[in-house]
Amino acid sequence: xxxxxxxxxxxxxxxxxxxxxxxxxxxxxxxxxxxxxxxxxxxxxxxxxxxxxxxxxxxxxxxxxxxxxxxxxxxxxxxxxxxxxxxxxxxxxxxxxxxxxxxxxxxxxxxxxxxxxxxxxxxxxxxxxxxxxxxxxxxxxxxxxxxxxxxxxxxxxxxxxxxxxxxxxxxxxxxxxxxxxxxxxxxxxxxxxxxxxxxxxxxxxxxxxxxxxxxxxxxxxxxxxxxxxxxxxxxxxxxxxxxxxxxxxxxxxxxxxxxxxxxxxxxxxxxxxxxxxxxxxxxxxxxxxxxxxxxxxxxxxxxxxxxxxxxxxxxxxxxxxxxxxxxxxxxxxxxxxxxxxxxxxxxxxxxxxxxxxxxxxxxxxxxxxxxxxxxxxxxxxxxxxxxxxxxxxxxxxxxxxxxxxxxxxxxxxxxxxxxxxxxxxxxxxxxxxxxxxxxxxxxxxxxxxxxxxxxxxxxxxxxxxxxxxxxxxxxxxxxxxxxxxxxxxxxxxxxxxxxxxxxxxxxxxxxxxxxxxxxxxxxxxxxxxxxxxxxxxxxxxxxxxxxxxxxxxxxxxxxxxxxxxxxxxxxxxxxxxxxxxxxxxxxxxxxxxxxxxxxxxxxxxxxxxxxxxxxxxxxxxxxxxxxxxxxxxxxxxxxxxxxxxxxxxxxxxxxxxxxxxxxx
Numbered sequence: 229x230x231x232x233x234x235x236x237x238x239x240x241x242x243x244x245x246x247x248x249x250x251x252x253x254x255x256x257x258x259x260x261x262x263x264x265x266x267x268x269x270x271x272x273x274x275x276x277x278x279x280x281x282x283x284x285x286x287x288x289x290x291x292x293x294x295x296x297x298x299x300x301x302x303x304x305x306x307x308x309x310x311x312x313x314x315x316x317x318x319x320x321x322x323x324x325x326x327x328x329x330x331x332x333x334x335x336x337x338x339x340x341x342x343x344x345x346x347x348x349x350x351x352x353x354x355x356x357x358x359x360x361x362x363x364x365x366x367x368x369x370x371x372x373x374x375x376x377x378x379x380x381x382x383x384x385x386x387x388x389x390x391x392x393x394x395x396x397x398x399x400x401x402x403x404x405x406x407x408x409x410x411x412x413x414x415x416x417x418x419x420x421x422x423x424x425x426x427x428x429x430x431x432x433x434x435x436x437x438x439x440x441x442x443x444x445x446x447x448x449x450x451x452x453x454x455x456x457x458x459x460x461x462x463x464x465x466x467x468x469x470x471x472x473x474x475x476x477x478x479x480x481x482x483x484x485x486x487x488x489x490x491x492x493x494x495x496x497x498x499x500x501x502x503x504x505x506x507x508x509x510x511x512x513x514x515x516x517x518x519x520x521x522x523x524x525x526x527x528x529x530x531x532x533x534x535x536x537x538x539x540x541x542x543x544x545x546x547x548x549x550x551x552x553x554x555x556x557x558x559x560x561x562x563x564x565x566x567x568x569x570x571x572x573x574x575x576x577x578x579x580x581x582x583x584x585x586x587x588x589x590x591x592x593x594x595x596x597x598x599x600x601x602x603x604x605x606x607x608x609x610x611x612x613x614x615x616x617x618x619x620x621x622x623x624x625x626x627x628x629x630x631x632x633x634x635x636x637x638x639x640x641x642x643x644x645x646x647x648x649x650x651x652x653x654x655x656x657x658x659x660x661x662x663x664x665x666x667x668x669x670x671x672x673x674x675x676x677x678x679x680x681x682x683x684x685x686x687x688x689x690x691x692x693x694x695x696x697x698x699x700x701x702x703x704x705x706x707x708x709x710x711x712x713x714x715x716x717x718x719x720x721x722x723x724x725x726x727x728x729x730x731x732x733x734x735x736x737x738x739x740x741x742x743x744x745x746x747x748x749x750x751x752x753x754x755x756x757x758x759x760x761x762x763x764x765x766x767x768x769x770x771x772x773x774x775x776x777x778x779x780x781x782x783x784x785x786x787x788x789x790x791x792x793x794x795x796x797x798x799x800x801x802x803x804x805x806x807x808x809x810x811x812x813x814x815x816x817x818x819x820x821x822x823x824x825x826x827x828x829x830x831x832x833x834x835x836x837x838x839x840x841x842x843x844x845x846x847x848x849x850x851x852x853x854x855x856x857x858x859x860x861x862x863x864x865x866x867x868x869x870x871x872x873x874x875x876x877x878x879x880x881x882x883x884x885x886x887x888x889x890x891x892x
Contacts, residue, residue, distance in 0.1 A: 270327050270335075270419040276309050283311065286402070288323050295321030295405065303413055305340050305383045310415035313405050318349055324402030327419070329358075331395040334422040334673030338387045339403055342413040344379045349408030351376035354388040361396035370404070372685040374648035377408065383415075387684075389422070389677035422674035424805045428830045433802035435812055435822075435838035442694045442736045444795040444813065445660070446484030446534060447727065447788040449767065450699060450742035453487060453520035459750035459761065465771055472775065473744060474527050476768065479862055480781070481788035484534045486698060486739050487524060488595065490543055491550055491562070491571040493517040498549045503566035506574050513578060525579060528587040534793075536590035536636065536698075536739075539572060541600055556605040561594065563603075565617045568593075569624035576630055590634045591625075592698065593618055596664060597639055598646035611646060615653035622657050634659035639698055642667065644685065651689050660736070661690045662698035666705050670722035670827055674806045679729040687734040697738035700726060701765060709748075709758040711765050717853045717883075720783035724851065724885040725825045727787045728809040731797045740784055745770035768860070777860045783851045785862050786887050790821035800836060808832055808880065814840075819890040822846065826880040839874040846888035852881055865889075 272278075272285030276299055288297040295315040304310035313321050329335065337354045345351055355370030371388035392399065403414050454460055455470060499510025512518070528535050541559030542550035550567060552560040562568040572591060579585045594601050594614070601614050618635055625633050637658030638650040647663055654661075663686055668675055687695045702722045704713040713719045723740060730738050744766035754760040762770060767781040791797075791813050800810035800822070807828040813821050820841055826832050847865040855863060869876050869888055880886050 268420055270421070271325055271417050274417045275304070275415060276311050283323065286311075286323050286325060287400075288321075290315070290322070291320035292317075294319045297321070297323055300413060304415040305342075308415070310413050311403075311417075313403075313412045313414070315405060315409050318346065318407055318409050319405065320407060321405040322400075322402060323414070324400045326398055326400050328398045329392045330421075331397060332391060332393065334389065334391045336387060336389045336418075336420055336422055336674065336677055337401060338385065338416070338418045339414055340383050340385055340416045341376065341403070342380050342383045343376060343410060345377050345405070345408045345410030345412070347378060349377065350374055350406040351408055352386070352412050353404040353406050354386050354402070355404050356390065356399040356401035358392055358394050358397050358399045360394050363398075366394040366397065367392070370406075371681060372644040372648075373406070374645060375685040375689060387677070387681065389674050389681050391673065422677065422806055424807075426807070426828045426830050428832060429805070429807075430833040430835060431802060431804045431808065433800050433804075433810055433834055433836045435836060435840055436799040436801060437840070439796035439798050439814070440731075440734045441692075442734060442797075444731075444791050444793055444797060445694055445696055445736040446793050447737050447739070447784075447791050448482045448484035448486070448533070449480075449740045449784075451485035451487055451524060452742065452746075452748070453517065453524045454746045454748055456520040456523055457516050457747075459747045462750075463747070463771060469771065469775065470523070470527075474531060476777075476781075476860055477527070477531055477533065477743070479860065480767070480785040481792070482531075482533055482743070483788065483793050484536060484737070484739065485524075485528060485743065486536045486538055486592070487521075488540050489521070489537050489575065490517075490540055490559075491568060492543050492548070493521070494575055495571050498567065499570075503564065503570045506570050511574055511578075513582075522579075522583055522585075525583065525585045525587055529585045533587065534590070535588045536592060537572075537575075537588055538592040538595055538639070539568065540595045542568070552603045554604045555602050557600060557602070559595075559600055561597075561601045561603055561613070562617070565620040566624070568617075569621045572621060573624055573628045573630060576625075576633060577628065588633070590636050590660065591621070592636045592639050592662075593621060595639060596641040598641050598643035609646070611649040611653060615650070615657075618654055619657055636660045636662055636698070638662060640664065642682075647686055648689055651693075655691075655693060658693065661686070661693055661695045663695075664699040665697060665726075666699075666701045666741075667703045668722070669703055670718050670725055675725060675827060676729050676806055676809055679726060680733060683730060683733045683735060694736040695734070696736045697726075697730060699741045700738050701741050702726075705765070707757045709761075709763050709765070714764055714766075715778055717779045717856075720779035720781075720851065721825065721827065721883060721885060723780050724783045724787060724823075725809050725827055727784070727791070728811050728823050728825050731791065731813065731823075732799050732809070732811045734797070737791070740767065740780075742766050744768045744775070745773075777857075779853075779856055781860070782856060782863050783885050786849060786851055786885065787823070789862065790823060790887050790889065792816070798840070804832070804834075808834060810834065810836070812838070820844075820846070820888075821890070822876070822888040824878060824880050824886045824888070826882060826884050826886075829882040831879060831881050834878045834880060836876045836878065837874055838871070838876055841871070841874070841876070843871055843874060845870045845891055846876070847891050848878075849887045849889065850881065851885040852883065
């Protein structure tokens with residue numbers, strides 16, 4: 229978790245906390261007026277109703293002493309008292325309690341807020357600062373920054389889920405107005421532990437009446453053009469095997485692939501000194517890399533798969549003409565935006581006019597630019613410079629009649645600051661926004677809440693612009709080429725859970741990294757941290773393992789075949805103790821799919837009220853450790869569910885992913 233508070237401030241806050249503030253026990257507490265609420269709230273006076281004038285139970289701190297903390301009468305969401313934080317200048321202001329917590333336990337903090345702040349700073353946050361038994365600072369985390377700035381649309385609900393990693397710890401936890409000016413009203417602060425005993429239960433859920441704002445764009449995978457490059461052809465890959473890969477793309481239901489491009493593949497040296505006029509003799513479209521690009525695009529055209537081309541960056545080498553020479557990485561930002569724009573337009577025009585292929589619809593500029601968009605080893609990332617890059621390419625695309633190409637913004641590597649500044653700089657220029665995530669395990673406590681905290685602020689900030697996951701996988705990566713759980717069933721269950729939660733929250737799709745194992749280069753050293761250049765994270769293995777499908781192949785195929793492009797997404801609401809994830813999609817043809825994930829080891833019964841399904845029976849497909857096929861075909865239906873009235877009762881086995889589909 230990124231540290232976003234400087235150490236001097238943390239120590240000052242900790243010293244104040246130790247000087248005279250009550251260290252609260254971690255026992256379960258609820259407000260007197262919370263009768264009937266079965267949640268064990270660890271905060272005292274969470275509704276600020278114990279005193280009309282004082283912040284009973286709460287501590288306050290501001291970095292410059294400029295902020296004022298008070299109780300506002302009849303100003304809460306229900307006309308009750310609430311907390312008011314005011315500062316006329318940019319300030320760090322915190323209202324918090326000190327609570328003992330359990331090592332490795334998972335907690336959620338929630339609050340209702342109403343605010344009007346300045347347009348700079350980090351806005352209104354929920355956060356904690358953790359200490360060990362000797363009261364030494366150890367860790368810190370906050371809800372995403374750069375979200376809650378400006379004026380809220382009435383009262384908004386904030387949520388932040390975190391796990392405490394420090395042993396023998398206590399935390400200062402609460403609400404913050406961070407590096408911002410303005411006024412904030414706060415009410416209904418709640419903190420609770422998410423560790424619920426796994427037991428079989430029955431949960432009452434309901435299908436939403438209206439769909440999410442954005443329809444499904446696509447679920448798919450990274451498919452980088454490497455198959456026909458010598459370090460793979462030298463290992464005996466065949467045309468028959470490429471045909472098999474195409475057939476698996478069809479079986480999986482892959483609707484979009486993200487594909488890397490390096491400008492040097494087609495333009496080894498600058499074609500000329502005029503970026504406005506491309507000299508065809510300076511472009512080499514017959515290199516083995518470009519042959520591979522063409523074959524991949526032809527396959528996508530044949531299969532009806534849309535393509536997002538990602539110009540990864542400029543290759544850093546002594547002979548590299550488009551790179552910055554002193555970047556301490558293998559790619560850099562391009563040293564000329566107009567030259568890169570020329571390169572991009574030349575390839576897209578060539579694919580359309582010479583290869584007669586129109587499957588390329590989207591372009592991403594700079595893979596994970598939040599760390600790779602650099603002009604030198606010590607040159608910090610410049611979001612403004614990156615936005616200039618995107619605008620330059622947009623202008624060139626439009627000038628060349630390629631205005632149907634969508635530019636995709638951010639492509640951040642779990643960096644919300646980069647993402648939020650991209651949205652502010654590129655709304656109206658970027659037609660979509662995306663992020664990458666490789667963070668968790670399917671057995672993480674409150675996994676759905678952690679996914680929500682990652683995605684919800686991004687989707688909210690993107691607003692009317694669709695958001696999707698440009699890359700995702702679980703948190704078991706070891707470097708860029710290997711995961712420790714590639715062949716595990718739990719990886720497949722994680723991917724299903726992430727996809728279902730992403731749809732629930734309003735994402736328009738997700739792309740798994742990557743489609744299949746293949747050599748990205750050959751180092752000759754299998755112990756160099758990259759398996760000698762063999763990418764090992766695919767939905768199915770490489771030739772050396774007979775292209776075997778992994779469990780994740782079947783679970784992700786169930787997602788892709790259910791959530792087809794153009795589908796409307798309907799949330800399925802209701803509490804499940806963070807054990808089950810549920811969402812429904814309605815395809816453009818009117819058929820329904822209901823996706824249910826049970827992350828607990830115990831079977832759970834879900835009673836879903838869904839009048840929109842019209843009382844129709846649904847075929848049931850189940851991904852579990854005992855239902856994996858022995859070939860590369862998708863999991864077949866194993867039964868059906870008939871509703872009683874409008875209620876569908878589904879017994880979801882432990883550790884399983886169930887999809888209900890319209891019959892016929």
